[in-house]
Amino acid sequence: MHRKSPLQFSLLALFLGLTLSSCLRDKEELTQISYTEDEMAVLAQSLNLPNPVYNYLSNDFTIDFPGRPFDNFTNSFDDVHNHQATLGRVLFYENKISENNAVACGSCHHQDHAFADPVAKSEGFNGDLTLRNSLSLGNVSGYGSHRFFWDERAHSVQEQTQMTMQDH
Missing domain, CATH: 1.10.760.10 (Cytochrome c-like domain)
Incomplete structure (x- = not known):
């Protein structure tokens, strides 16, 4: 029977450790947009915003679906600005702009x-x-x-x- 040397065992363990650690998901961190307490108080009077307000630019929205009908879609997030995205979110959930x-x-x-x-x-x-x-x-x-x-x-x-x- 052929015995493995400690060096071979160490290299194998290192290789397996690196391989398995590369399979772990990176921790996502959201960047927060900061408003002062006074600004949030004014916003909260009319808007239902999360506190802290989402930063829409901190995420990678690039999605690749090769060979699918979605290929014609463009990645239009290059022109997204946080305040515009926040306004869009507010308007999307706002009842007061409807007819009734x-x-x-x-x-x-x-x-x-x-x-x-x-x-x-x-x-x-x-x-x-x-x-x-x-x-x-x-x-x-x-x-x-x-x-x-x-x-x-x-x-x-x-x-x-x-x-x-x-x-x-």
Whole structure:
């Protein structure tokens, strides 16, 4: 029987240790945007913001799906600014900008369902049903020149947003 030398055993242990440690996920650290206590007090009067406010620029949003239909999407996060993203988040969950002050985008586009609606038809004002359910909003800003809605009647994300607001 051939005996392993202590050097061979040490090298093998080092190799295995390095290999296994490379499989561990890096700890993600979110950078916080700091507001003074006075600024947060003013913001909290009208907005439902987390404290500390999220930093939308600290994450890597690059996703690669080779050979998939998502290849046409662009990584549009290069132009995202924290204050714009925070405003977008606030408006997405704000009921007061709806026709009856009761419905927000987030009322139908549920984060826990990939920003879609898990029912066949979304509930609109006064309990009326819309013509269909809310589709996922995944990477809508990077959708480019493709059309929106199942029948492609909206030519841009702006037009799609306006049509959606009119069908509630």
